[in-house]
Amino acid sequence: MKITNSSEKITPFGGFNFVIESFKNSGLSMLIDNHLGSRVKTVGFSYSDIFINHLAVYLNGGDCTEDINDHLRGHLQNVRGMRVCSADTILRGIKELATDTLFMENPDSGVKHGFNLNPKLNNLLVKGLIQTEQLKTGIFYDLDYDNQVQPTEKYDAEKTYKKTNGYQPGIASISNPDTGQAMPVYIEGRNGNSQAKYLQEETLERVFSNLGDNGIKVGRFRADSASYQKKVVELVERQGSLLYIRAKRCAKMDGMIGSIAKGDWKKIRLGIQEMEVADIQEYFPFGGEKPYRLVISRIKRKDSQTDIFSGEAYxxxxxLTNDRESSNSEVVAFYNARGQSECLFDVMNNDFGWAKMPCSFLSENTAFMIMTAIYANFYSYLIAEYSKKLSWLKPCYRLKKFIFRFITVSAKWIRTGRKHVLKLFTQKDYSPILT
Structure with a gap:
């Protein structure tokens, strides 16, 4: 075997040339600089430069900020119109955008909780979706809220209920009506010792306020049992939204379930799962006087262990819902679809760096999480737009598949006819993107 070397400036990530053009043409660069303002005059890179460089890490196969120094810098310098900065510059930018963490002590337990809100970046998160028309004013959207334990050994990370050190950020997302993908619209940094239900009403009030200030309306709200709280239910209703919240079982509920007649259970199939559904039209949770509808689903137990109240193995x-119009099967199907929002944590961990927090403190890592959520939303926009023009891309592709099929193409810039032309070494036709 013989080899020969070439000094030609050929990059293996030629597809990123199209990405940076799309980022600028979408208006996101201008939005970032207008919203975040200028950095100090002695600093050579704007915030949009930092965002583009940070985005380049993940869209070129990196999984941590330092990859721009170790593997990508030389290749990115061959991307026209891109000013390449170092990992240190990106990290300084993240720290500049961080806000102080608020500490609150629970008077009942004495536990000190840390919350990081960062309203400016969260506002940019929503504005970015509006800029790319992934969200539009005047339309009612489905909003999901969830918390996720994020294991990490950072300096200020506290012990989580899973017995590991880490954070437990709260994330609100909206389902894209066209693709069904979950788009982050609000991220709140919480330390690992803060349970999802603690002060959740205040968190959700900030979520609704941020969306409302940007003209985004919420038609339906969906959440797990950590949101099964009187204050949360009342807050959602004040917003004029329908709510669908996993109810916590209690003796009162079990007694009412046990009294449902056998003939009232209806068999349904959701995907590959068979179940039976029924409802209780007048259910009074939290010892209150206002009735809600409780939709019950039951699935046959594999171990045949019987339930103490019903006497059957389910x-x-x-x-819990205030939706009086939808059928039982429609309510269950809508609630079960929140699995898409839970997949969002998998996307953020494995595609956009949450599994490798870059900073030492919750304040800085919250800024990092919101910035990477902006990248995730832009990627959803990007793959949706490109897949309309290129038959060999699909809107459902995860980032890794997109990198293999689109980004990794050998390319070099040549000058001909007084113009710079991107030469791609492939038989794939990228030209429809330019139309």
Whole structure:
């Protein structure tokens, strides 16, 4: 075997040339600089430069900020119109955008909780979706809220209920009506010792306020049992939204489930799962006087262990809702679709760096999480737009598949006819993107 070397400036990531053009043409660069303002005059890179460089790490196969120094810098210098900065510059930018963490002590337990809100970046998160028309004013959207334990050994990370050190950020997302993908619209940094239900009403009030200030309306709200709280239910209703919240079982609920007649259970199939559904039209949760509808689903237990109240071998789950119009099967199907929002944590961990937090403190890592959520939303926009023009891309592709099929193409810039032309070493036709 013989080899020969070439000094030609050929990059293996030629597809990123199209990405940076799309980022600028979408208006996101201008939005970032207008919203975040200028950095100090002695600093050579704007915030949009930092965002583009940070985005380049993940869209060129990196998984941590330092990859721009170790593997990508030389290749990115061959991307026209891109000013390449170092990992240190990106990290300084993240720290500049961080806000102080608020500490609150629970008077009942004495536990000190840390919350990081960062309203400016969260506002940019929503404005970015509006800029790319992934969200539009005047339309009612489905909003999901969830918390996720994020294991990390950072300096200020506290012990989580899973017995690991880490954070437990809260993330609100909206389902894209066209693709069904979950788009982050609000991220709140919480330390690992802060349970999802603690002060959740205040968190959700900030979520609704941020969306409302940007003209985004919420038609339906969906959440797990950590949101099964009187204050949360009342807050959602004040917003004029329908709610679908996993109800916590209690003796009162179990007694009412046990009294449902056998003939009232209806068999349905959701995907590959068979279950039976029924509802309780007048259910009074939290010892209150206002009735809600409780939709019950039950699935046959494999171990045949009988339920103490019903006397039958089923696993029961309840959904609290103020929706009086949808059928039982429609309510259950809508609630179960929140699995897409839970997949969002997998996307952020594995595609956009959450598994490798870059900074030492919750304040800085919250800024990092919101910035990478902006990248995730831009990627959703990008793959949706490109897949309309290129038959060999699909809107459902995860980032890794997109990198293999689109980004990794050998390319070099040549000058001909007084113009710079991108020469791609492939038989794939990229030209429809330019139309």
């Amino acid at each position: 696993t029961y789950r309840g959904i």
